[in-house]
Amino acid sequence: MRPSDLPQAIRAALAALFLLQLGAGARAMEPGEAVQASIGLADKQLPLPSGTWIVAGRGVQAAAGDATGPYGVVQTSILLLRSGDRVTAIAEFNTNEISVSDGWNEPGACEAAPAEQRLIRYRSRLDGACVFVDRTRIATIGPPAWRQALSFVASHDLRLPETMLTAAFLVHDRQDMVDARLHFDPAEAGSQDALLAWAAEFAPRFEQGLANQLSDPPLDGPARAALLSQTPSLDRRLLELETLLRAGTIGSAEAQAQQQAALTEQPRSAEAAGGTAAMDGWYYRISTPLINLVTAYSVTQSAPLAVAIALTEHVAHSVVYAATQASWEHATRQASEHQTPWPAIEHIGGAATLLAGSGS
Amino acid sequence: MTSGLPRIRAFLRLWLLTIALCLPLGAASATGEAMPILLVQSELADLRPGDVTGLDWKSTPRADLPGALCAARSDVSARLALAARKLTRRQREACAKTAGGRLTESLIGRRAVFAMTGGASFALTSDMLYRALASSVPGPNGGFAANRATRWRELDAGLPDAPIRILLPSADSIEYRIVTDIILYDGCAARALGALPADPVKRLALCTAMRSDAAVARAPVKSSVTSWLRSQGGAAVALIGVATLLAEPDLQTALPLDGVAPGFATIADGRYRAVLPVYLETMMSGATARTVAAIAGPLLAESTIGPLGRLARQGLAPLEAADRVKLRRDLGREFENAAE
Numbered sequence: 001m002r003p004s005d006l007p008q009a010i011r012a013a014l015a016a017l018f019l020l021q022l023g024a025g026a027r028a029m030e031p032g033e034a035v036q037a038s039i040g041l042a043d044k045q046l047p048l049p050s051g052t053w054i055v056a057g058r059g060v061q062a063a064a065g066d067a068t069g070p071y072g073v074v075q076t077s078i079l080l081l082r083s084g085d086r087v088t089a090i091a092e093f094n095t096n097e098i099s100v101s102d103g104w105n106e107p108g109a110c111e112a113a114p115a116e117q118r119l120i121r122y123r124s125r126l127d128g129a130c131v132f133v134d135r136t137r138i139a140t141i142g143p144p145a146w147r148q149a150l151s152f153v154a155s156h157d158l159r160l161p162e163t164m165l166t167a168a169f170l171v172h173d174r175q176d177m178v179d180a181r182l183h184f185d186p187a188e189a190g191s192q193d194a195l196l197a198w199a200a201e202f203a204p205r206f207e208q209g210l211a212n213q214l215s216d217p218p219l220d221g222p223a224r225a226a227l228l229s230q231t232p233s234l235d236r237r238l239l240e241l242e243t244l245l246r247a248g249t250i251g252s253a254e255a256q257a258q259q260q261a262a263l264t265e266q267p268r269s270a271e272a273a274g275g276t277a278a279m280d281g282w283y284y285r286i287s288t289p290l291i292n293l294v295t296a297y298s299v300t301q302s303a304p305l306a307v308a309i310a311l312t313e314h315v316a317h318s319v320v321y322a323a324t325q326a327s328w329e330h331a332t333r334q335a336s337e338h339q340t341p342w343p344a345i346e347h348i349g350g351a352a353t354l355l356a357g358s359g360s
Numbered sequence: 361m362t363s364g365l366p367r368i369r370a371f372l373r374l375w376l377l378t379i380a381l382c383l384p385l386g387a388a389s390a391t392g393e394a395m396p397i398l399l400v401q402s403e404l405a406d407l408r409p410g411d412v413t414g415l416d417w418k419s420t421p422r423a424d425l426p427g428a429l430c431a432a433r434s435d436v437s438a439r440l441a442l443a444a445r446k447l448t449r450r451q452r453e454a455c456a457k458t459a460g461g462r463l464t465e466s467l468i469g470r471r472a473v474f475a476m477t478g479g480a481s482f483a484l485t486s487d488m489l490y491r492a493l494a495s496s497v498p499g500p501n502g503g504f505a506a507n508r509a510t511r512w513r514e515l516d517a518g519l520p521d522a523p524i525r526i527l528l529p530s531a532d533s534i535e536y537r538i539v540t541d542i543i544l545y546d547g548c549a550a551r552a553l554g555a556l557p558a559d560p561v562k563r564l565a566l567c568t569a570m571r572s573d574a575a576v577a578r579a580p581v582k583s584s585v586t587s588w589l590r591s592q593g594g595a596a597v598a599l600i601g602v603a604t605l606l607a608e609p610d611l612q613t614a615l616p617l618d619g620v621a622p623g624f625a626t627i628a629d630g631r632y633r634a635v636l637p638v639y640l641e642t643m644m645s646g647a648t649a650r651t652v653a654a655i656a657g658p659l660l661a662e663s664t665i666g667p668l669g670r671l672a673r674q675g676l677a678p679l680e681a682a683d684r685v686k687l688r689r690d691l692g693r694e695f696e697n698a699a700e
Binding site: 082083188231236239 | 474477478479480481589590593594602605606609610611612613614621622623624661662663666667668669672677678680681682684685689
């Protein structure tokens with residue numbers, strides 16, 4: 001009897017059993033287990049701020065019905081950081097199970113966040129990384145992993161804040177994506193500005209984790225960073241410069257100059273500087289017709305004729321410009337569009353998320 | 361010939377700066393063998409500066425610091441001190457006269473005490489901590505009586521209804537002095553100013569005498585501070601310094617004190633009170649600048665006073681990165697100028 005002769009249901013059951021056997025080698029962390037520094041999820045490292053975190057929930061989110069990307073499911077993991085019976089921070093990690101090969105469409109959540117609450121670290125046709133801060137209502141709505149975490153919270157008599165300050169990290173490359181949200185008790189995270197500054201320091205960790213290159217000791221969360229150091233990457237840079245100086249690799253003048261440069265170096269947003277572009281646009285819009293008018297008048301010595309020539313040129317130029325822009329935008333949209341959309345991920349608080357961070 | 365002088369000068373500057381920042385300390389020891397070096401620390405023994413410099417630092421009480429640092433000896437090749445208080449103007453002038461040089465005082469970091477909680481978050485004040493910790497507190501009739509408070513709620517209606525459990529820093533640490541001389545004394549003065557004796561010594565003794573019952577425990581505890589907090593219930597408070605905070609990443613929640621949350625900004629501007637500065641005092645003169653630079657350089661290095669440095673692990677709350685860089689640059693210039 002050939003396999004194709006088997007009834008459909010038996011074939012499906014055998015296939016499912018085979019797939020289950022394939023996945024049996026990887027042990028999932030169970031709720032209640034304690035982890036430090038990072039957690040492995042779908043073959044990626046996801047960084048945690050310092051402290052002992054407890055796995056409180058794990059689950060999967062199936063791809064939406066219209067999603068065509070072959071990423072299988074989104075793995076979700078929820079971890080808690082506690083101080084006594086208070087939950088002081090929640091880590092909500094989402095990442096694709098199966099790697100894709102042509103990248104992901106850009107997530108919309110960062111764009112939706114107000115400009116002063118986000119930092120686009122980089123953005124290209126094939127990859128991107130952004131950070132934004134938000135306020136999240138800690139409701140019962142959320143993915144299956146969150147419901148499991150809520151059971152853990154209830155069974156351990158833990159207390160959750162009603163709202164938390166959230167730092168969201170969205171990173172993707174040609175193969176994988178990570179949507180991570182670190183929620184902090186507002187009493188300990190400080191202001192949104194302070195949290196964004198902290199998140200900008202922490203963000204590179206997610207990029208390293210996506211490439212499985214996390215090796216440094218964990219960074220402190222915002223509460224401890226406020227007491228010990230708010231500039232961990234600068235501290236490390238200063239220390240490394242000093243090591244180079246001691247080793248004689250660089251001279252003291254060079255070390256001093258580089259220390260000074262390190263102090264002023266800031267991670268800039270990859271967003272286009274709107275102010276300059278707008279100024280340039282206005283300059284060209286006004287100066288070009290004016291120059292045309294003057295040129296036409298000096299040649300024709302007739303004001304009506306000069307105005308007519310300048311206007312004709314301006315209209316023709318505008319039409320050509322609009323057509324060029326439209327075709328350029330069409331081309332770039334096509335080029336940056338991927339077969340795999342950013343997954344529709346359900347987050348803690350679901351639709352109840354207060355500001356722009358409702359996700360994707 | 362004329363272009364050679366600036367070159368030699370530039371070379372000398374570079375050389376001095378290199379010495380200040382990176383010369384191995386064996387050089388200082390070697391210099392010290394020829395002529396004695398005066399290294400004094402006052403109340404900061406637990407920072408163990410000798411581990412960084414490879415030289416012995418003499419401990420001296422605060423009152424004796426000027427005498428120890430500024431001793432009238434002509435054979436001394438360098439004078440440095442670590443202290444939690446600046447010298448007065450008169451002491452500095454007298455020191456400059458007897459020691460022959462210019463005294464430079466530089467803030468290199470701070471010592472701080474944080475009130476870490478085991479779970480519950482509540483606002484503490486110096487007054488509450490004084491009434492929780494002092495062995496005797498003002499009674500209803502104005503006189504001092506034995507402290508019988510056992511629950512936080514007895515001190516303030518807004519505090520948790522839980523037993524008072526406070527872990528104190530070890531008695532020989534400067535963190536303990538911050539708890540007594542700053543937190544307790546502030547609370548005592550605010551609560552019982554009229555009932556306190558006029559004699560400042562008696563006043564300090566009365567205000568800072570600690571109770572010794574179950575409400576207080578003293579570090580070092582057998583287990584970690586985190587474990588101690590967990591074992592004592594959600595309203596327990598541990599008064600700790602930077603060294604403990606660095607060693608125990610699970611200590612996450614620091615309570616505000618007198619309405620001020622501890623942080624870089626509030627510590628630097630003095631709003632957070634449970635802090636003492638740490639100064640490096642150096643006596644600068646042309647003859648001693650190089651030796652002083654060779655000792656001070658490693659003490660000011662990033663690997664010493666930075667957040668990842670050795671003194672941070674001993675309890676030094678670091679300055680901000682820009683201030684550390686400025687400190688090294690400014691003192692480097694001082695050494696250069698003194699040497700010239």
